[in-house]
Amino acid sequence: MAKKIYFGTNLKMYKGNAEVVDYLTQLSQLSDTLPADKDLELFVIPSFTALSDAVAAVRSISSKHPIMIGAQNMNPHDCGQFTGDISPLMLKELGVRLVMIGHSERRHVFKETDQEENAKVLAALKHQFVTLLCVGETLEQKNYDISDEILRTQLKIGLHGVTPAQLPLLRIAYEPVWAIGTAGIPASADYADAKQAVIKQCLIELFGKEGNKIPVFYGGSVNPENAPELFVQPHIDGLFIGRSAWDAEKFYTLMSGLLTE
Numbered sequence: 432m433a434k435k436i437y438f439g440t441n442l443k444m445y446k447g448n449a450e451v452v453d454y455l456t457q458l459s460q461l462s463d464t465l466p467a468d469k470d471l472e473l474f475v476i477p478s479f480t481a482l483s484d485a486v487a488a489v490r491s492i493s494s495k496h497p498i499m500i501g502a503q504n505m506n507p508h509d510c511g512q513f514t515g516d517i518s519p520l521m522l523k524e525l526g527v528r529l530v531m532i533g534h535s536e537r538r539h540v541f542k543e544t545d546q547e548e549n550a551k552v553l554a555a556l557k558h559q560f561v562t563l564l565c566v567g568e569t570l571e572q573k574n575y576d577i578s579d580e581i582l583r584t585q586l587k588i589g590l591h592g593v594t595p596a597q598l599p600l601l602r603i604a605y606e607p608v609w610a611i612g613t614a615g616i617p618a619s620a621d622y623a624d625a626k627q628a629v630i631k632q633c634l635i636e637l638f639g640k641e642g643n644k645i646p647v648f649y650g651g652s653v654n655p656e657n658a659p660e661l662f663v664q665p666h667i668d669g670l671f672i673g674r675s676a677w678d679a680e681k682f683y684t685l686m687s688g689l690l691t692e
């Protein structure tokens with residue numbers, strides 16, 4: 432069987448409810464026309480306020496390649512005195528299937544620690560969410576030549592206590608902090624692939640040969656120009672995209688170009 436291919440986008444704090452519904456309606460219709468013989472996992476991660484209607488929107492359109500809806504963050508507790516936070520049970524109730532944990536903006540803007548990401552990873556897996564842990568080094572860490580150590584630390588703490596039975600739900604995104612967003616400089620395909628290899632090696636150390644089956648995506652200024660080279664790298668299982676995927680047609684064009692090459 433051909434290798435599974437992964438495409439996802441994080442909408443960050445950009446689209447409100449109505450805009451997310453329009454976007455998903457368009458993207459679901461377009462995704463139906465992607466090659467039927469490809470084994471694809473597509474996911475879109477909107478803001479919390481759009482999740483309910485986002486789930487309804489993707490359910491209302493039948494597509495050969497249905498879109499999985501994810502949340503951008505999650506409190507690890509089922510309920511409690513955590514004003515402003517959202518629990519796993521609340522996300523489950525809405526039909527959300529995926530939870531993203533440890534996005535660079537959560538780590539660096541909101542100062543989340545590896546230990547906090549670990550609590551969220553364990554809670555997300557316990558509640559059977561597809562669990563997407565993001566890792567990546569800052570520019571300063573890269574300049575000190577400690578990127579590999581940082582990635583290994585984020586993985587070893589972030590995944591502490593994950594059991595082999597939970598691995599099929601786990602996804603990793605490598606998103607170098609310096610490559611993300613409007614001020615980001617895209618990683619070269621060679622650099623990205625080398626770091627993805629470090630991540631895969633660490634996953635094998637943690638979980639044995641089953642660790643090699645965990646999909647690892649690249650994210651950080653993916654665009655129509657650099658996507659083809661990134662996509663064919665041996666250690667990159669999928670692309671996790673921000674700005675270049677926020678227009679449904681542009682996202683579709685990027686994906687269909689890669690799938691038909």
Ligand SMILES: O=C(CO)COP(=O)(O)O
Binds near residue numbers: 534612615
């Ligand atoms: O943060 C990202 C995805 O989570 C990547 O964003 P950009 O593709 O806009 O750099």
